[in-house]
Amino acid sequence: MDGSDQVAVRQDKLLRMREEGLDPFLTNWDQAHVSTEAIGLLPEDEEQGPEVSVAGRIVAFRLMGKASFLKILDRSGKIQSYVRRDEIGEDQYASFKKLDLGDFIGIRGPLFRTKTGEVTIRAKEYKLVSKALRPLPEKWHGLTDNEQIYRQRYLDLIVNDDSRNRFRGRSQIIREIREFFWSRDFLEVETPMLQAVSGGAAARPFRTHFNALDCDFSMRIALELHLKRLLVGGFDRVFEVGRVFRNEGLSRRHNPEFTMLEAYQAYSDYRGMMELTQSLIQHVADKAIGSLTIERTEGEPIELAGQWREAKYKDLIIDAVGQEDWFNLEKNEKLKKCKEMGIEVDPELEDFEVTNDVFEKVIEHTLIQPTFVTHIPRELCPLAKITESDPSTLDVFELCINGQEIAPAYSEQNDPDVQREAFMIQSGEETQELDEDFLTALEHGMPPAGGMGMGIDRLVIFLTNAANIRDTILFPTLRPS
RNA sequence: GGGUCGGUAGCUCAAUCGGUAGAGCAGUGGCCUUUUAAGCCAUUGGUUCCGGGUUCGAGUCCCGGCCGGCCUACCA
Numbered sequence: 001m002d003g004s005d006q007v008a009v010r011q012d013k014l015l016r017m018r019e020e021g022l023d024p025f026l027t028n029w030d031q032a033h034v035s036t037e038a039i040g041l042l043p044e045d046e047e048q049g050p051e052v053s054v055a056g057r058i059v060a061f062r063l064m065g066k067a068s069f070l071k072i073l074d075r076s077g078k079i080q081s082y083v084r085r086d087e088i089g090e091d092q093y094a095s096f097k098k099l100d101l102g103d104f105i106g107i108r109g110p111l112f113r114t115k116t117g118e119v120t121i122r123a124k125e126y127k128l129v130s131k132a133l134r135p136l137p138e139k140w141h142g143l144t145d146n147e148q149i150y151r152q153r154y155l156d157l158i159v160n161d162d163s164r165n166r167f168r169g170r171s172q173i174i175r176e177i178r179e180f181f182w183s184r185d186f187l188e189v190e191t192p193m194l195q196a197v198s199g200g201a202a203a204r205p206f207r208t209h210f211n212a213l214d215c216d217f218s219m220r221i222a223l224e225l226h227l228k229r230l231l232v233g234g235f236d237r238v239f240e241v242g243r244v245f246r247n248e249g250l251s252r253r254h255n256p257e258f259t260m261l262e263a264y265q266a267y268s269d270y271r272g273m274m275e276l277t278q279s280l281i282q283h284v285a286d287k288a289i290g291s292l293t294i295e296r297t298e299g300e301p302i303e304l305a306g307q308w309r310e311a312k313y314k315d316l317i318i319d320a321v322g323q324e325d326w327f328n329l330e331k332n333e334k335l336k337k338c339k340e341m342g343i344e345v346d347p348e349l350e351d352f353e354v355t356n357d358v359f360e361k362v363i364e365h366t367l368i369q370p371t372f373v374t375h376i377p378r379e380l381c382p383l384a385k386i387t388e389s390d391p392s393t394l395d396v397f398e399l400c401i402n403g404q405e406i407a408p409a410y411s412e413q414n415d416p417d418v419q420r421e422a423f424m425i426q427s428g429e430e431t432q433e434l435d436e437d438f439l440t441a442l443e444h445g446m447p448p449a450g451g452m453g454m455g456i457d458r459l460v461i462f463l464t465n466a467a468n469i470r471d472t473i474l475f476p477t478l479r480p481s
Numbered sequence: 482g483g484g485u486c487g488g489u490a491g492c493u494c495a496a497u498c499g500g501u502a503g504a505g506c507a508g509u510g511g512c513c514u515u516u517u518a519a520g521c522c523a524u525u526g527g528u529u530c531c532g533g534g535u536u537c538g539a540g541u542c543c544c545g546g547c548c549g550g551c552c553u554a555c556c557a
Binding site: 005006007009010060062063064065066067068069071080082084085086100101112114115116118120134135136137138139140141142143144145146147148150155159201202203204222246248249251252254356380381382383398405408453478479481 | 482488491492493494505506507508509512513514515516517518519520525526547548549550551552553554555556557
């Protein structure tokens with residue numbers, strides 16, 4: 001037997017175990033402790049500790065003649081074990097030496113401290129509980145090939161500590177989002193992902209077919225219209241965390257399926273949502289990340305403490321273009337100005353879209369510190385209430401952090417006639433389907449409410465300082481291999 | 482979709498002007514009872530992403546394809 005095929009070598013080991021009547025895939029082991037918990041059982045000033053029983057995957061293996069060190073990885077982290085031939089016996093040590101990196105084993109024994117100070121289990125007993133037939137990626141560099149990281153995420157999670165910690169962080173973030181809303185008496189609900197009409201956002205949906213009813217369905221593109229039906233139904237504080245699907249391109253900031261949080265609170269408005277959103281993110285950063293100051297790979301850290309900046313959309317635009325009368329200019333003059341500023345703008349765009357291009361291309365990426373952008377032009381959102389003092393703008397904000405839109409919030413439109421009219425204007429654009437059933441619901445009366453939506457993946461990007469949305473999604477969408 | 486860069490051993494990476502495909506880790510055999518990317522000696526392992534072409538000769542040059550990264554486009 002040579003080392004030419006590592007899988008064959010391992011299969012051969014497995015075969016030999018079975019010939020000896022040993023089961024390489026046990027049904028169980030008493031995982032009485034996880035590694036970090038076990039480490040905590042040996043007080044700082046002591047050399048010997050209690051007996052523990054742990055289990056995990058072998059991720060480091062240092063064999064010496066008659067004694068060995070190994071590290072196992074479990075859900076909480078890693079712990080080292082020390083295995084001596086004179087303690088577990090000659091036969092046991094011989095089979096121990098045949099274990100491979102990647103195998104799952106159980107270990108039982110007392111804790112002690114090595115001469116370098118590391119808390120270690122002195123094995124009295126070990127057992128192979130599950131054999132690994134394929135080798136692990138290289139131990140020092142880990143797995144760096146992006147494609148393999150995404151397609152075989154389990155390998156990434158085994159060998160890349162950063163990645164493992166980031167996904168733990170994501171889970172904590174979502175847990176704390178729930179805690180926050182529960183503490184404010186919101187009801188968590190689930191609404192349909194399969195919809196006859198997908199509305200609530202201007203995005204192309206994924207289409208599918210329901211055989212039993214012989215009709216076409218779409219995957220949802222937003223949670224909004226169903227959550228508002230629940231406001232009509234009397235659940236006057238609701239939230240949902242769930243997947244939405246948009247049939248659009250992939251990018252560093254876009255995955256076709258992503259996780260959205262939406263929350264609606266009756267008898268509140270966009271100002272109330274501002275307080276809620278800021279408190280939510282501060283709560284999550286504090287509890288899940290442990291700090292309100294978020295370091296970034298480059299540039300100044302993001303400071304989440306205190307009261308966040310508010311800025312009017314128009315002021316930001318005027319400031320960016322350096323021209324007080326921007327909103328009085330003809331479209332052609334705006335296009336000309338854009339060209340001077342070196343911004344490429346499609347001349348076919350509507351007037352307000354040209355302005356919004358300036359926002360997206362010049363301003364958005366500069367908003368690193370949390371900023372509520374308010375008084376957004378009414379054309380940009382058909383589901384919000386119009387500002388009383390300025391009918392050209394809406395009672396909404398768009399929260400930008402880390403140079404990205406993170407969360408829009410509105411004083412929600414609850415006048416069915418105004419809502420229908422706004423929908424009709426947009427329905428020509430094909431991206432927003434008219435949802436008659438939703439309008440019927442509004443006609444039954446919806447309490448005034450503030451609503452907020454947040455892209456969880458983007459929140460996780462900046463809270464965990466990830467480079468890419470794909471580093472925050474366990475199994476990002478890829479072309480089938 | 483467009484531009485651009487890449488795909489070499491299980492993993493991380495080399496390979497000069499087109500001239501015998503290499504190293505580290507992992508594996509295999511041996512030595513080694515407190516190691517920390519353990520160490521020392523020996524050693525196995527290749528459809529160089531796939532298919533064509535140019536050439537005496539292609540990992541390297543050309544054409545096409547597949548997959549991916551980045552940028553861009555689409556994107557409330």
